[in-house]
Amino acid sequence: MDNFKTHTASAFYETFDPEEAKRIWDRFEFVFTPKHGSWLNMAEIELHVLNGQCLNRHISKISAVKEEVKAWQLNRNNKNSKIDWQFTNKEARVRLKKLYPSIYN
Numbered sequence: 095m096d097n098f099k100t101h102t103a104s105a106f107y108e109t110f111d112p113e114e115a116k117r118i119w120d121r122f123e124f125v126f127t128p129k130h131g132s133w134l135n136m137a138e139i140e141l142h143v144l145n146g147q148c149l150n151r152h153i154s155k156i157s158a159v160k161e162e163v164k165a166w167q168l169n170r171n172n173k174n175s176k177i178d179w180q181f182t183n184k185e186a187r188v189r190l191k192k193l194y195p196s197i198y199n
Contacts, residue, residue: 139177143170 106115148166153159181189 136177143175 101114104121106119109115110118144163144166148162149159155163187194
């Protein structure tokens with residue numbers, strides 16, 4: 095999960111009794127990503143690729159979606175697909191400077 099402001103325990107407490115809601119909620123481990131750092135999230139990038147290459151059309155049956163995703167995943171893994179970062183961390187700090195918080199404001 096990212097951006098802690100969008101994920102709270104309230105949905106569990108609205109759906110389950112308090113003991114069950116707490117039991118489920120306690121199973122989560124939260125690792126917060128920076129507010130402007132989602133571009134670093136490799137899973138997010140991979141899901142974007144999946145959507146663009148496989149799920150960018152209407153598929154009427156969930157079984158067909160599962161088959162399509164499985165075939166896409168197999169093909170992607172067989173190709174040893176990798177994310178091609180366009181610049182290093184050091185370059186990112188320069189190019190994306192405006193996204194980083196300032197301690198002088």
